[in-house]
Amino acid sequence: MGDHHHGPAKGLSRWLFTTNHKDIGTMYLWFSFAMFILGGAFAMIIRAELFQPGLQLVEPAFFNQMTTMHGLVMVFGAIMPSFVGLANWLIPMMIGAPDMALPRMNNWSFWILPPTFLLLASTLFMEGGAPAAGWTFYAPLSTTYAAPSVTYFIFCVHVLGLSSIMGSINIIATVMNMRAPGMTYMKMPLFVWTWLITAFLLVAVMPVLAGAVTMMLMDVHFGTSFFSAAGGGDPVLFQHVFWFFGHPEVYIIILPAFGVVSQIIPAFSRKPLFGYDSMVYATASIAFLSFIVWAHHMFTVGMPVAGELFFMYATMLIAVPTGVKVFNWVTTMWRGSLSFETPMLFSIGFLVLFTIGGFTGLMLSIAPADFQYHDSYFVVAHFHYVMVAGAVFSMSAAVYFWLPKWCGRMYNETMGKTHFWISFIGFNLAFFPQHFVGLAGMPRRIPDYALQFADFNMMSSIGAFIYGLSQILFLYNVIATIVAGKRVSEPKVWDGAEGLEWTIPTPAPYHTFEVPPAVK
Amino acid sequence: MCFEAKRLLKLALGPVLMLISVAALAAGGGVNEVNMPPGVTEVGARIYDLHMLILGICTVIGLGVFGVMFYSIIYHRKSKGAVASHFHESTKVEIAWTVVPFLILIGMAVPATSTLLEIYDHDDSELDILVTGYQWKWKYEYINADGDNVSFFSNLRTPQTEIHNTQPKGEHYLLEVDEPMVIPVNTKVRFLITGNDVIHSWWVPELAVKRDAIPGFINETWTRAETVGVYRGQCAELCGKDHGFMPIVVNVVSKEEYRQWMDEKQVEAAAIKELMAQTFTLDQLMERGEAVYARACLACHGANGEGGVGKAIAGSAIATGDVGVHLDVGINGVPGTAMQAFGGQLNDVDMAAVITYQRNAFGNNMGEMVQPIDVYNHKKG
Ligand code: HEM
Ligand SMILES: [Cu+2]
Ligand SMILES: [Cu+2]
Numbered sequence: 001m002g003d004h005h006h007g008p009a010k011g012l013s014r015w016l017f018t019t020n021h022k023d024i025g026t027m028y029l030w031f032s033f034a035m036f037i038l039g040g041a042f043a044m045i046i047r048a049e050l051f052q053p054g055l056q057l058v059e060p061a062f063f064n065q066m067t068t069m070h071g072l073v074m075v076f077g078a079i080m081p082s083f084v085g086l087a088n089w090l091i092p093m094m095i096g097a098p099d100m101a102l103p104r105m106n107n108w109s110f111w112i113l114p115p116t117f118l119l120l121a122s123t124l125f126m127e128g129g130a131p132a133a134g135w136t137f138y139a140p141l142s143t144t145y146a147a148p149s150v151t152y153f154i155f156c157v158h159v160l161g162l163s164s165i166m167g168s169i170n171i172i173a174t175v176m177n178m179r180a181p182g183m184t185y186m187k188m189p190l191f192v193w194t195w196l197i198t199a200f201l202l203v204a205v206m207p208v209l210a211g212a213v214t215m216m217l218m219d220v221h222f223g224t225s226f227f228s229a230a231g232g233g234d235p236v237l238f239q240h241v242f243w244f245f246g247h248p249e250v251y252i253i254i255l256p257a258f259g260v261v262s263q264i265i266p267a268f269s270r271k272p273l274f275g276y277d278s279m280v281y282a283t284a285s286i287a288f289l290s291f292i293v294w295a296h297h298m299f300t301v302g303m304p305v306a307g308e309l310f311f312m313y314a315t316m317l318i319a320v321p322t323g324v325k326v327f328n329w330v331t332t333m334w335r336g337s338l339s340f341e342t343p344m345l346f347s348i349g350f351l352v353l354f355t356i357g358g359f360t361g362l363m364l365s366i367a368p369a370d371f372q373y374h375d376s377y378f379v380v381a382h383f384h385y386v387m388v389a390g391a392v393f394s395m396s397a398a399v400y401f402w403l404p405k406w407c408g409r410m411y412n413e414t415m416g417k418t419h420f421w422i423s424f425i426g427f428n429l430a431f432f433p434q435h436f437v438g439l440a441g442m443p444r445r446i447p448d449y450a451l452q453f454a455d456f457n458m459m460s461s462i463g464a465f466i467y468g469l470s471q472i473l474f475l476y477n478v479i480a481t482i483v484a485g486k487r488v489s490e491p492k493v494w495d496g497a498e499g500l501e502w503t504i505p506t507p508a509p510y511h512t513f514e515v516p517p518a519v520k
Numbered sequence: 521m522c523f524e525a526k527r528l529l530k531l532a533l534g535p536v537l538m539l540i541s542v543a544a545l546a547a548g549g550g551v552n553e554v555n556m557p558p559g560v561t562e563v564g565a566r567i568y569d570l571h572m573l574i575l576g577i578c579t580v581i582g583l584g585v586f587g588v589m590f591y592s593i594i595y596h597r598k599s600k601g602a603v604a605s606h607f608h609e610s611t612k613v614e615i616a617w618t619v620v621p622f623l624i625l626i627g628m629a630v631p632a633t634s635t636l637l638e639i640y641d642h643d644d645s646e647l648d649i650l651v652t653g654y655q656w657k658w659k660y661e662y663i664n665a666d667g668d669n670v671s672f673f674s675n676l677r678t679p680q681t682e683i684h685n686t687q688p689k690g691e692h693y694l695l696e697v698d699e700p701m702v703i704p705v706n707t708k709v710r711f712l713i714t715g716n717d718v719i720h721s722w723w724v725p726e727l728a729v730k731r732d733a734i735p736g737f738i739n740e741t742w743t744r745a746e747t748v749g750v751y752r753g754q755c756a757e758l759c760g761k762d763h764g765f766m767p768i769v770v771n772v773v774s775k776e777e778y779r780q781w782m783d784e785k786q787v788e789a790a791a792i793k794e795l796m797a798q799t800f801t802l803d804q805l806m807e808r809g810e811a812v813y814a815r816a817c818l819a820c821h822g823a824n825g826e827g828g829v830g831k832a833i834a835g836s837a838i839a840t841g842d843v844g845v846h847l848d849v850g851i852n853g854v855p856g857t858a859m860q861a862f863g864g865q866l867n868d869v870d871m872a873a874v875i876t877y878q879r880n881a882f883g884n885n886m887g888e889m890v891q892p893i894d895v896y897n898h899k900k901g
Binding site: 054055060061064140278312320326359371439445448451 | 571692717752
């Protein structure tokens with residue numbers, strides 16, 4: 001290491017007390033992978049039960065706990081922290097800053113996560129079991145009718161919100177104040193842009209979620225009736241508040257993924273990103289629109305027709321900036337000089353599958369048609385195309401892309417490609433047939449189903465197991481790289497990659513950019 | 521290296537596609553159906569057309585985008601000696617692909633809006649039915665000025681043995697009920713939908729109806745079925761443990777058959793009234809009580825009274841204690857828990873029978889009886 005200052009501390013205290021953005025990034029990434037495995041294990045239980053009609057493995061009450069915990073762990077434990085980890089590692093290196101602006105808060109925002117998820121997981125062993133009202137936990141199923149563990153769940157959500165808000169403030173402060181001289185906003189890498197916008201979304205909506213769960217707490221323990229019509233409240237109010245958080249939340253998940261592929265596709269096309277400015281504007285418009293479309297999740301609650309129309313039109317509009325992004329990526333590839341290393345394969349996988357998810361999203365936005373799609377497996381297929389093939393694929397791409405920079409060792413390319421193809425096939429086998437059963441009338445969140453859905457469900461389960469197993473290959477590849485991968489030392493690991501992080505030595509030293517670089 | 525990848529892709533996708541198409545062809549009649557049913561209503565057909573239109577537009581755009589992308593993947597690869605050009609912006613192109621999609625969206629919004637407005641036109645219904653979602657069954661109340669007022673619960677009929685795989689599953693596994701809703705063909709039927717406990721959602725794909733059943737609020741929607749037949753659906757909103765086990769069956773019949781059915785229901789209701797005045801023997805009450813228990817209590821209290829979502833009945837202090845308290849729990853429920861007020865759901869005969877059953881089954885052996893008149897008096901206070 002070409003480090004003239006102190007290196008990392010030794011032993012456990014290095015990790016407990018670290019304020020180094022790279023250490024914290026690493027911890028976020030490993031933590032989110034652990035949660036990915038946990039949430040994945042829940043998913044395997046769900047798919048095993050749905051392998052055949054009839055109840056074989058679990059009872060319906062436990063099944064509901066599984067779907068709920070799966071959703072919560074994947075969204076709040078796997079996807080969100082993984083992108084925060086990436087932000088920690090990359091944002092300072094991309095804007096030429098020595099570290100994050102608020103390093104101690106950074107340490108806190110990570111370290112409150114593991115105990116929180118431990119507490120959340122422990123609800124599985126409590127009397128009455130874990131929360132079972134779905135990751136959207138609609139009242140009054142999640143209040144009057146919930147198991148006692150709901151109180152712990154509310155506490156967990158508060159702490160997760162706190163962590164996210166601290167993380168976001170840190171990112172905003174870093175990007176606004178610590179850019180190297182000459183790094184104007186319109187020169188920032190797109191990953192930094194998408195995260196900056198995401199951070200604003202987080203700061204705006206996490207308090208709304210906190211408000212929703214606080215009202216739940218009051219209803220459960222203090223005799224209020226926010227969500228109970230008997231006391232003058234309204235169960236639908238919960239859904240409005242939840243989705244005012246929930247829809248921006250789905251963009252919180254996907255915008256950093258947009259950022260990742262906007263870095264990787266140009267690198268392996270050996271050509272600058274097409275339409276950088278329009279990418280920035282499209283991201284900002286998506287973020288803005290995400291605040292005014294929430295009730296498209298509630299077309300069937302019986303809104304007045306004017307409301308239905310407003311939310312339908314607003315939601316359809318999101319397709320425009322989303323389309324611009326997809327067109328820009330494809331045009332970036334056009335007349336490039338393409339090669340297909342693992343990060344590029346995952347990015348192309350992202351591009352194809354996310355676009356399919358975007359199309360089904362557009363279909364869902366058509367309110368009259370949504371009366372048939374809503375709460376069916378069609379919706380399950382839609383959001384797995386955007387969240388798994390969108391967010392998770394881009395995360396895999398990111399790890400393969402930056403891992404050599406992080407640890408100075410190259411992963412095994414054949415194994416990486418095998419990982420891609422197995423996940424790609426497994427994913428599609430798992431989720432494509434869900435469009436069919438959903439359209440044919442299978443509701444979501446059921447532990448057992450009618451016989452006409454049997455074949456596609458079996459296919460879906462097999463695909464899910466394949467996708468699940470492929471992640472073991474990923475884990476093995478990453479560990480093997482860190483321990484014994486082929487050493488790389490050139491700063492620019494990929495010949496087409498651009499950006500400040502490729503100007504520092506490989507592996508990235510513990511401290512970088514203590515003297516800000518000059519950006520032309 | 522990329523040929524490897526392509527070969528792999530072909531090898532892998534081949535069987536997958538085959539599987540899908542074989543499975544789809546293997547059986548007709550709703551099995552392995554891959555698309556939305558056009559249904560038997562005009563609204564359903566319009567929704568289906570909308571769905572196909574947008575699916576079509578998306579497919580065409582998708583083919584275009586992926587076509588360009590795969591062209592690049594095949595012809596602009598470095599291994600073929602492609603040299604990267606350096607163009608990276610064009611305001612004209614950006615404007616074009618902002619404006620054109622916008623225009624396409626307007627093209628979609630027009631039919632979507634008119635269909636939506638039609639769905640929201642609840643006026644001039646010829647028959648009104650109040651649909652109430654309970655954990656975990658539906659209640660249908662026909663409310664009409666001309667006196668055709670009947671009301672009944674509709675429960676899952678599939679036996680536990682089929683669900684737990686100890687008996688082969690029947691044709692309509694999980695989509696069969698003890699008493700279906702019956703409506704006349706070619707009649708505008710308005711549904712008033714509400715919930716008793718948590719939110720449910722009443723969904724019958726072929727009638728193109730899905731509307732949430734929200735406690736404390738009443739939603740309106742309607743249908744006009746144009747073909748006689750049996751249409752099946754399910755609850756679509758997660759409502760707790762047995763959300764997957766509260767199907768909906770709607771029998772669309774000719775107007776004459778509907779009249780006949782309605783008359784029979786009226787006669788039945790009169791017969792129950794008669795029964796209420798009778799006194800039963802312990803055996804009669806136990807026999808009836810067992811059936812009521814299986815239908816209305818078993819899901820929470822267990823086949824052997826061992827409990828589950830509900831408390832155990834076997835050896836329960838209430839089921840072996842004061843009759844008045846037991847009746848009170850049965851009739852008024854335990855507020856704030858899953859134990860609902862069954863007073864409005866079971867008639868007095870059934871209530872008397874099930875309370876008697878609980879007090880004498882599962883080793884409780886209290887040897888006492890509750891008669892319909894006791895229930896009636898308890899309700900009066
Ligand atoms: C073109 C962009 C998109 C459109 C137009 C769109 C539209 C919709 C609509 C209308 C629904 C409600 C369906 C229903 O419940 O009936 C929905 C559900 C959902 N979407 Fe999207 N979506 C888009 C992109 C995304 C993205 C990027 C994500 C996340 C990364 C996402 C995640 C979800 C999730 C999680 C749900 C299900 C929520 C639930 O009910 O549990 N969507 N989408
Ligand atoms: Cu949304
Ligand atoms: Cu339900």
